[in-house]
Amino acid sequence: MELSIECLSKRFGSKIAVNNISVTLQPGVYGLLGANGAGKTTLMRMVCDVLKPTSGRILYNGKEIEQLGEHYRSYLGYLPQDFGYYPDFTAKEYLNFIAAIKGIDTVTAKKQITELLKIVNLSDVAEKKIRTFSGGMKQRLGIAQAVINDPHILVLDEPTAGLDPKERMRFRNLIAELAKDKIVILSTHIVSDIDYIADDILMMKKGSLILNCSTEKAIHSMDGKVWNCKLLQSQINEVSERFRVVNLHHEQGNEVLLRVVSDTQPMCGAVNVPPTLDDLYLYHFQDEEIRRDEE
Structure with a gap:
């Protein structure tokens, strides 16, 4: 068939x-x-x-x-x-x-x-x-x-x-x-x-x-392009304007953990993390309407 x-x-x-x-x-x-x-x-x-x-x-x-x-x-x-x-x-x-x-x-x-x-x-x-x-x-x-x-x-x-x-x-x-x-x-x-x-x-x-x-190959095409960045609350806007932020998590104190999609290291101290299909989608459609799962 x-x-x-x-x-x-x-x-x-x-x-x-x-x-x-x-x-x-x-x-x-x-x-x-x-x-x-x-x-x-x-x-x-x-x-x-x-x-x-x-x-x-x-x-x-x-x-x-x-x-x-x-x-x-x-x-x-x-x-x-x-x-x-x-x-x-x-x-x-x-x-x-x-x-x-x-x-x-x-x-x-x-x-x-x-x-x-x-x-x-x-x-x-x-x-x-x-x-x-x-x-x-x-x-x-x-x-x-x-x-x-x-x-x-x-x-x-x-x-x-x-x-x-x-x-x-x-x-x-x-x-x-x-x-x-x-x-x-x-x-x-x-x-x-x-x-x-x-x-x-x-x-x-x-x-x-x-x-x-x-699907596996599509996700692996994002290897080395997804980063976790820990920064201060006051830095969020600056980073968000320069990079594609997938999500953020407020931690104790004034720190925030950002998940960022970028071809290069977005900031000193950022570490690579395993990519997901959601990262791939954002990478290609960051300027268009995005609807992500919230389960």
């Missing part, structure tokens, strides 16, 4: 949303990381054949998805940022509706729905209307509808946005369980979601792919 993206670009008027991206994906979890406006959703919509590229092509097992048409879409599972649902449907009614749209026969659909409701921990509310669900419950229902056809390619666009830490943890575990033998593309700017479950990192910035490697 292979999904190939070749020289893919998308323009909206004079704006380049996706700029000449090429990457080959095989079974595994790919974390598509980037700030808001990086082009992640546009890329995902093209992968799902919802949006046509301006140039370039996407191939599934060597054949262009445009030629495969409905056959390709039968291999897809897609959870957009805001998936559509009917609030007065029950969870079971909604999944039956999605199964019918995807051409799944009644007997198979009934079995699949019962199993999926167990997997996403919604069996006890299967007969309740979706409008009564919490955000986390709706997202879990969204996952169920995305995998009801047992897709080969699973695309998840900002699946944990707005969820509390407990729901995010449950959701990550669910994705990891469902990801076996699939190409899973998890698009997000919540760094911890990628850190926990992604095998590889795809990082986008201003429409371009700036990083494509294993």
Whole structure:
């Protein structure tokens, strides 16, 4: 199983949303990381054949998805940022509706729905209307509808946005369980979601792919660039203006411990510490909107 993206670009008027991206994906979890406006959703919509590229092509097992048409879409599972649902449907009614749209026969659909409701921990509310669900419950229902056809390619666009830490943890575990033998593309700017479950990192910035490697290699690319600095409270502003501060911790007295991302030693006495994916993100997106995990 292979999904190939070749020289893919998308323009909206004079704006380049996706700029000449090429990457080959095989079974595994790919974390598509980037700030808001990086082009992640546009890329995902093209992968799902919802949006046509301006140039370039996407191939599934060597054949262009445009030629495969409905056959390709039968291999897809897609959870957009805001998936559509009917609030007065029950969870079971909604999944039956999605199964019918995807051409799944009644007997198979009934079995699949019962199993999926167990997997996403919604069996006890299967007969309740979706409008009564919490955000986390709706997202879990969204996952169920995305995998009801047992897709080969699973695309998840900002699946944990707005969820509390407990729901995010449950959701990550669910994705990891469902990801076996699939190409899973998890698009997000919540760094911890990628850190926990992604095998590889795809990082986008201003429409371009700036990083494509294993999660471990991505983190190690920051070796020697992350520092702990102990300084006085009065020095914080000066250091913050000159360097990228990941976080700070107030210690006893008037001292503060700063975690700083810098190519060179930011100040005398600063010591290198092991990097994290959060450090990598800040290194590349310090001037853009950053949303970090606070678990």
